[in-house]
Amino acid sequence: MSVDPRRRVALIPPPPPIEAHPDSTKMELVGSNNTKPSTGAVADEGFKLRFCTVCASNQNRSMEAHLRLASANLPTISFGTGSLVRLPGPTIKEPNVYAFNGITYNAIHNELQAQNPQLYAANGLLPMLARNLTIKSYPERFQDWVPGKPRLDHNGDQGFHGTEAGVVDVIITCEERCFDAVLEDLHNKGGRLNRPVHVFNIDIKDNHEEASVGGGAILDLALRLNEAAAKEREIHGAAGWDGSGKSREGFDEKVPEILGEWQERWPNYPALWTLAWF
Amino acid sequence: MATNPLSTSTTTIAQLESARNLALGDARYYNQILLGILPLISGANIPVELQRWGADFIAEAFANPVLLPGDKQTMAIEPSKDAQNMTVIEALKGYLETSQDAAVVRSVVQAAASVYPLVFRHTIVNPSDTQNWQVMAAIKSNILRRMDSAPPGVRICCIKFVQRVIQVETPGLISDPRRPEQNEISLALVPRDHPLLQLPNLEAEASGLLDRLLDILQSDISDALLVTATLNSLGTLVRCRPVIANKIISAVLNFNPFKLANSPLTSKSKVMMKAMERTGRALLVNLMKREPGNPFNARIQQYVERMARLRIEVLDDTNRKRPAPSEPTDGFDPSKRPRLEAHGQVVGAPPPGPVSFADLYTLTHDAGAKSFDVQVIPIDTVVQIIVPMLMRIDKGKMDDAINTVRARLLTLSKLPPQPTASLSGPDDDDYEPDFAPREDAEQLSNKLANAPPEGLDVPPSTSLAPFKLPQAPPITEKELEDYGNSTIRRVFDTMNALSTPAKKTKPGFNRCAASSYDREAWMTIIARLATRAGIGLGDEEEDEVAYAGGPVKIKSEGKRVLKSGWKLNEAIREMLYQHIMADWRRRIDFATSWLSEEWYNDRISGDFFAAQTRKLNGNGNGSTAATTPQTPNYTKWVLKLLDSMLPYLESNDKGIIRFLSEIPAIDEQILTRVKRIAEDPERVGLTVNVLHYLILFRPPVREMCVGAVEDLWRNYDGAKTSTRKLLLKWRPEVLQEELVKAENAKVNGEALGVGGPVAAQDEMKA
Known part of the structure; x- marks a missing residue:
């Protein structure tokens, strides 16, 4: 039941194949199709959206998604919205609790390893932490994040490239509670950056299996969004033609449609969306 | 697409990126870098990639939370070092006027939203700087023009820009008047006589923009x-x-x-x-x-x-x-909501048929008001209420009401005179309690007392409607059964809710059953409900058949017997049985006391029915029922309990010993069940122990038990050794007999060459 989620990938049903939606109204531009979502990764050059994944403790769901997005070459950062990092302990009443932004994944790993290696290997915590410490160094709290503050000190993190400026275009939360916390925090921060950000919620249960499948769902959404955003840049790009109709539709207004389509493909992950401000 | 400009712009972007990284590393470089690269990134002939990068960089720079607002302000209006002497806001204006690219405009509007307050403050402090303010005003009007027509991606940024403008152009709170640079930028900072920033104009503009913003919510x-972009931007405005x-x-x-x-x-x-x-x-x-x-x-x-x-x-x-x-x-x-029945209440004629005074004066359809009992209000309060109410009442309404009642009375008086309103119903052979109509009359007089005073001089000629309680619909058998079961369940729930007293005192014999209100008492009550409550009620003949034996037939006219065969007693017993079996080891007490009640009751009613039968037969000459008392209910349930317990018994179970020693009577059927335990070789010992106990401590059934042991000895192979000891003591002759047989068999066997035991068995059968 509890194996390193990375090793379990083979057991997990692959996300449904993404069909191509040929759009006859669209003018095909040479080289515009260089970001095919079906390949599962985005080409190095070209426009990329920046992503931020959020869950309660910045351990399981957000980190799984962080890994997936970063592996697909998308700029990604991740956070937790809880007051503390909470991990299961020996009993349900004795969770292991750590402060955000302080203790590293490595330190947590070592501590749990010393505490009870069998238990934490069996419930998947040690493998999870071992994965996390390859992604970035410590769990971060969303509310403590200062958007727009450069993140050059995170250059060892996976998915770092593109997130240097400390802003993202898309936030994806994994639980309604986190979605609410993110919206509330953005209200509190007051939108001083005047920068729009699409905030999504995808409800994923907090266990290793669901995190893994949900990570695939998040990646699917992210690739879709990125594709649409990249296309917008192409269409309105150097050619500069001033057409009208569907092909003029930009990325932002397509978001509800993309999410609607995504929701039909992933009916088990109820999704929410809003456009908020940094 | 031309490759040449693209590749040059790609290399330029790479260079610019490294400059950007420098600024990200240390925000102090922003000013220098921005002014240095301004000519590279803005202008009509610059490739769109560079324009995008540039606009994005400007937006990023002015959004940077590390950079101080003062530095940003300088950065916004400081002219660049090259020949064009361009400022950042001029560059933004240039983008807006020349670029068609949505991404560029989007970034420019974002940057403008950040820059607007800075230029505003600069203008407050420098009232003579017309030029920068005019550039900013041009940017503002350009953006506001776009707001309704731009692609949605740009419009959301326009919304945010408008929110910033509203925030700036509405008075805010002055936190510290002595240090203006600490204050949030708002209209409150603008002096009344500012040549460029005229308060009324700005205020009006802000108000108009706010309407535009809120219109987005109301549009169809x-x-x-x-x-969502609007809603998410409104929070700041409400707050500050x-x-x-x-x-x-x-x-x-x-x-x-x-x-x-x-x-x-x-x-x-x-x-x-x-x-x-x-x-x-x-x-x-x-x-x-x-x-x-x-x-x-x-x-x-x-x-x-x-x-x-x-x-x-x-x-x-x-x-x-x-x-x-x-x-x-x-x-x-x-x-x-519009109140539809506020005026001109349509109150039709009273219902046809006999009309009561209450009906006559009822002017409302509201069931609540109709059923309201005015008696609950003390009379002095009524007086206090009524007088001011009458003074204030709408004349038209009052007249309407009076006319309605008048019209009713008129129609009623035209009707053929009814038989006088006698208090009791005229031709009713239905049972009607005397007090019912009197109460009705009382109610009527009460109504009368509260009715408009005009009503008082009504001749009491109208007939009173007799009050008749509607007959309840007949209960179906299913319902009856459900109600019965739920009642029983409630009784059990009461018992379960009662706690067992912590310490039990042994009351001895001198006590009354079910006298204390505890669990035990309730058990007794339930057991007696099951056994005695229904005796001789519904199913008499069955009882008699059961007790007296023989087909006694009594005509049961008008007696209600359920087709489904549901009987209260049996239902309680079934529930008792289930209750005990849910945890039988702990509820053996309960089981024995219940069975004792059953046994006692069976005996009592057996006697009773026997006496009845004797009476019927005319001074009976010793009927069988009297001499051999039967216990049908007891036997049935003790066997049922036993059958359910047996599968759970372990090889050294004391529970069964206790149970069998405490129940009031033991007969052959019970012993047959006990013997059946021995079919399981592991529990042979248990059977023997049980029987041994009964032999020792229950003399009345001793013989029966010894017989059972003998049977075991004879017929159950595994039980030989363990029963031998008992037989040796209680019935040695069996062993003796067997010994003799064995001897014979041995002799025969030697003669015939057949194994002893088989021959012995053959003989036994013979």
Whole structure:
């Protein structure tokens, strides 16, 4: 039941194949199709959206998604919205609790390893932490994040490239509670950056299996969004033609449609969306 | 696409990126870098990639939280070092005027939203700097022009820009008048006599822009992107601009996120409605949290709950009924609904048929008012209320009411005179208690007392409607059974709710059963309910058949016997049985006391029926029922309990020994069950122990038990050794007999060459 989620990938049903939606109204531009979502990764050059994944403790769901997005070459950062990092302990009443932004994944790993290696290997915590410490160094709290503050000190993190400026275009939360916390925090921060950000919620249960499948769902959404955003840049790009109709539709207004389509493909992950401000 | 400019711009971008990284590493470089690269990134002939990069970089620079506002302000209006002497705001203006690219415009509008307050403050401090303010004003009007026509991606940024402008051009709070640079940029900082910034104009502009912003919420075309962008930008305004907070909250409370529900539901429109509802809720909840004492909070709470209900109604696929009503949301407020029956109440004629005084004077259709008993109001209070009420009553209404009653009386008086309103019903052979009509009359006189005074001189010629309690519908058998079962269940629940007293005192024999209100007492009550309550009630003949034996037939006329065979006694017994079997080891006490009750009752009623039979037969000559008392219920249930217990017995179970030693009677059938335990080789010992115990401590059944042991010895192979000891003591002759047989068999066997035991068995059978 509890194996390193990375090793379990083979057991997990692959996300449904993404069909191509040929759009006859669209003018095909040479080289515009260089970001095919079906390949599962985005080409190095070209426009990329920046992503931020959020869950309660910045351990399981957000980190799984962080890994997936970063592996697909998308700029990604991740956070937790809880007051503390909470991990299961020996009993349900004795969770292991750590402060955000302080203790590293490595330190947590070592501590749990010393505490009870069998238990934490069996419930998947040690493998999870071992994965996390390859992604970035410590769990971060969303509310403590200062958007727009450069993140050059995170250059060892996976998915770092593109997130240097400390802003993202898309936030994806994994639980309604986190979605609410993110919206509330953005209200509190007051939108001083005047920068729009699409905030999504995808409800994923907090266990290793669901995190893994949900990570695939998040990646699917992210690739879709990125594709649409990249296309917008192409269409309105150097050619500069001033057409009208569907092909003029930009990325932002397509978001509800993309999410609607995504929701039909992933009916088990109820999704929410809003456009908020940094 | 031309490759050449593209490749040059790619290399330029690479260079610019490294400059950007420098600035990200240390914000102090921003000013220098920005002014240095301004000519490279802005201008009509610059490739669009570079323009995008440049606009994005400007927006990023002015959004950077590390960079101080003062530095940003300088950066915005400082001219570049090259020949063009261009400032950043001029570059922004240039982008807006020349670029067609949505991405460029988007970034420029973002940058403008950040720059606008800075230039505003610069202008406050430097009233003579007309030029920069004019550039900024040009940017502002350009953006406001775009706001309604630009692609949505740009429009959302325009919305945010407008929000910033409103925030700047509305008076805010002055936190510290001595240090103007610390204050938030707002209209409050502008001196009254400022040559460029005229307060009334700015205020008017802000107010107009706010209307435009809130219009997005009220427009019929719900574009979730614009709506959520607006809602999410309003929070700041409510918080730091109390002057306009109420207006904004009212607008949000009037916003209906489910306008799309009237069009066909697609996955997209569902996403949009959910987004709008959720965003509105997040905004309002945030406002409530920040200001717990806000007078709006109750309304906000109401709105949030209503929207949650609507969302379930509209979006929940499982029980979707119909789209949300399209009426304005305020229409839901009961206080704002038009009152349709406010005036000119249409009160028709009283119902046909006999009319009571109450009917005559009833002028309302409201059932609540009709059934209200005025007697509950003390008379002096009534007097206090009535007088001012009569003084204030609407003349027209009063006249209407009087006329209505008059008209009724007139119609009634024209009717053929009814038989006099005698107090008792005229030709009713139905049973009617005497007091019912009298009470009715009393009620009538009460009504009369409160009726308009004109009513007092009514001739008492109208007949009174006789009051008749409607007959309850007949209960079906199923219902009867259900009610019965639920009653029984309630009795058991009462018992389960009672706790067993912590310490038990042994009351000895001198006590009364079920006298204390505890669990044990209740057990006794239940057991007696099961055994005695129903005796001789419903199923007499069955009882008699059971007790007296023989087919006694009594005609049961008008007796109600359920076809389904459900009987109260049996139902209680069944429940008792289940209750005991749920935890039989602990409830053996209960079981034995119940069975004792059964046994006792069987004996008593057996005697009773025997006596009856004797009487019927005419001084009976010793009927069988009297001499051999039967215990049908006892036997039935003791066997049933035993049968259910047996599978659970372990090889050294004391429970069964206790049970068998405590029940009031043991017969052959019970012993047969006990012997059957021995079929399981592991439990042979148990059977023997049980029998041994009974032999030792229950002399009345000793013989029977020894017989059982003998049977075991003879017929159960595994029981030989363990029963031998008992037989040796209680019935040695069996062993003796067997010994003799064995001897014979041995002799025969030797002669015939057959194994001894087989031969012995053959002989036994013979």
